């Protein structure tokens with residue numbers, strides 16, 4: 001009897017008592033062949049990982065994409081396990097994220113937003129997951145990146161194209177800090193997003209910033225456990241929902257770009273998401 005654990009490339013660990021554990025345990029496959037295959041591939045990692053030969057690297061990436069039980073791989077369908085695909089846990093907080101949102105947006109990475117308070121201590125504010133629509137990825141990015149290995153992808157700026165393109169995406173925030181006030185959200189937002197608006201759009205973006213922060217009404221409560229979805233929809237519309245309830249939407253390519261930059265840009269809140277991005281994008285580009 002072989003337990004099939006974490007069929008994807010996120011580096012993570014799951015706390016023993018996390019809510020998804022029992023469902024996760026039930027994903028068990030009676031197949032020595034699968035175990036042998038995975039073992040052989042794992043052994044191949046050390047041989048191929050450092051290869052500078054593109055043919056070897058491409059073959060290796062192909063085998064990894066096609067033979068490992070990747071959570072995006074059709075193997076899940078053929079084993080009738082699609083419904084049992086486990087949530088992905090952000091390791092430092094134990095917060096879990098569904099592998100797919102809105103039926104078609106695939107999870108590309110999870111991370112943690114920390115904030116330094118008065119230069120003294122660092123608090124964990126929220127865990128986040130970054131999702132992108134699978135068919136949009138193919139439509140917008142496959143022609144340019146479809147035949148590249150993960151290593152080759154890492155040398156390109158695929159994250160830039162993802163942020164600039166019309167790919168529908170969602171960043172899901174799950175609040176872990178228990179004393180978040182709207183005032184501190186507004187301040188942090190003005191600092192982090194304001195900085196990006198200036199970087200990508202120049203200095204005259206006060207109105208745009210205010211149009212977004214004016215959505216944060218004083219009576220909104222965001223206690224620990226709240227979920228905020230920031231979605232870039234078709235035509236660069238940024239829609240914000242708190243616990244599934246819409247709080248507003250704004251059409252602005254610059255705002256969408258600036259928000260995404262916080263999570264998958266060059267100086268992201270958590271480098272772990274950037275480190276995994278290409279490995280999680282590659283199977284979606286190559287299918």
Ligand code: DAO
Nearest residue numbers: 115117125179184185188189
């Ligand atoms: O004043 O208690 C405090 C420190 C709060 C820091 C809050 C940082 C907020 C980060 C943005 C959250 C967006 C949901």
Ligand code: DAO
Nearest residue numbers: 113185188189192216220228
């Ligand atoms: O972490 O610095 C940051 C920026 C986070 C963006 C948060 C947007 C929050 C929008 C909804 C809050 C509504 C009260």
